[in-house]
Amino acid sequence: MTSLSERSLNFQGNALALYHRLLARTVRWQIEGRANISKAQASGRPLLWLFWHEQLSAFVTYTVRFVGGDKFTIVTLGGDPRGNILGNFAASLGATPYGVDMQGNPMEAGRKVLRIIQAMKDGKDSFLAPDGPDGPAFEPKAGASFLARKAEAAVIPVGGFTKAGYALRRWDRYLVPLPFAKLRIVFGDPIFVNKRDKDEAVTEKIVGALTAVYRQARGR
Template identity: 30%
Template sequence: RRKRIMRAIGTPFVQFLGPIILKLYSKSWRHRVTADDPEHLKALKETGGLAVLWHGRGLSMIPLFKGTRASILVSHSRDGQIMGDMLQGFGFDTIQGSSSRGGARAMREMLGVLKSGRTICFTPDGPRGPMHSMSPAVAFISRSTGFPVIPVGLGIDRAWHLNNWDRYTIPKPFSKLVSHVGEPIQVPRKVTEEEQEEWGERIRQALLRAETRAFEEVGAEPDW
């Protein structure tokens, strides 16, 4: 009962104050964007696509997407709802859905967002892991919608890591962040289930390469 009371009090507190605190905190970060090719940035910010980054970088993505028309996919869990409220405080749109709940409705919303030329941000190893795994939904969404997957790696030179499955990253004050945008990957419409799995592995490897490149650009060793 005590835990329920603390949640009832703490959740609104986090939802209201979280964005305010994070806005102030994230202003100390020194962030820049790199890409394999400048054309890759167009897919991220102009023509629309499915931007994928690892779940543990959820906080680190804020500088990259702030001020854009990005929509963030969040889970139906209590933690997902709290995160969604905080992201909305930053001006992001959110879409609620997962592979187990709200999937069909989320797919309809995502298709509408993509057709409007906006980007959807998706964490393929969330919400439960394992770390750096690839949800089959990523290749399926690209195949079904005709929009590309855009791998986004995030490198941070100084950070704390939570002791959980994704080693969630919290950049330290005044740390350097690099967002590296890899080559967009379009999954063909006519592929077998086995081929779709192979495309999923290609996307996973591309995301790992983008993450490695981001750490090279920031001048630090990968932290996983």
């Protein structure tokens, strides 16, 4: 029998999915850098879409409208109610989420990451906010460069912004677009990553690219 807490988590995840379907149908789009997506796709590499955590909602809205959730396999936070909500959210949109709990069960977490990498090599995309889930904002953790190197991915930097949105009062100033908003999405030049690349070098490229598209999306 499903517990009350499980039903609550399912409800929250489904509600988030419903809201983003509404956004995808109502927002007015301003999209820049589509050619960079084509360049990444033409490489034949797995695609890894990256953005700062603040912009997760903007990116998900884009994928619902133009890509489709079933295209993605993603990392969520295992062993945490937030991860359960986001896992239900992702699954409701058709994505395949893997709850990764490096603190509670690192061996199982490692196996799940390997499944994500294999799924990417088999044709699935993935996405990640390098500064998530707890920040600090704009300071990447090791996961993005690790995933990019192991999958030998084409990284697509993403920036998103709307003036008609609500910024949550928390570490990332998480931006929630409102229905009928004008949403600007910017895609930067893809970063082609190889297994032998150094983590520090990959991370430096990621930070530079994400900073550039973030500023461009905001018109800075």
